[in-house]
Amino acid sequence: MIQLTAAQMGLFIATLSAAILSPGPGVIAVSQGAFALGRRHALAYGWGLALGASFWCLFALLGLTALFRAAPWTLATLKVLGGAYLVWIGWQMWRHAVEPVPQAAAGGMGFSAGMVLNLANPKPALFYSAVLLSIFPAVLAPADKAAIYAVALSVELFFYTALASLMALPLLRRRYYAAKFWIDRGAGLAIGLLGLSLILRH
DSSP states (O other): OOOOOHHHHHHHHHHHHHHHHSOOHHHHHHHHHHHHHOHHHHHHHHHHHHHHHHHHHHHHHTTHHHHHHHOTHHHHHHHHHHHHHHHHHHHHHHHGGGSOOOOTTOSSOSHHHHHHHHHTOOHHHHHHHHHHHHHSOSSOOHHHHHHHHHHHHHHHHHHHHHHHHHHTOHHHHHHHHHHHHHHHHHHHHHHHHHHHHHHHTO
16 A cells, blocks of 8 residues: 655655756757657657666665665766766767758667767756755655655656657757757757766766
């Protein structure tokens, strides 16, 4: 039986929504993908991002916080590996900015690619660990953990579905074609700097 209160769940949803709305590599990648490839490809990528982020919630519920406390080096390792991957993603976006808008069949915007991007970014792990500890009781029943995970996954899926749908509108896509070079360079720089900051702060 679920013991969580409506107030706890409401606070969790509000906190998660505010965090997702802040600019990050997932938002940048889905926006760029929707502009360049259209809604269908961006949706698959966004759903991968949502599932990847929700896994961090699941890991936190199953004891990721305890792991970080028992073995602090695991967090440092995650930051270095995740940062290196984000730097690589940023460099690829920067390097390919001079190329034409990719065709809809282009690779790299699939479900698995989105999931890997968020799994490589340890920030959701830190976020979920802190939020879960601050909002919910330290000891949770299996049903409570399942409910929290279901809510987290639903919020993530809703946000990325809305983002991919809005950013694929024809008017926005036409404007992207005219500004592709600068959008790609800006997005690549933002993701690369995020990855670099993760490495430097480990």
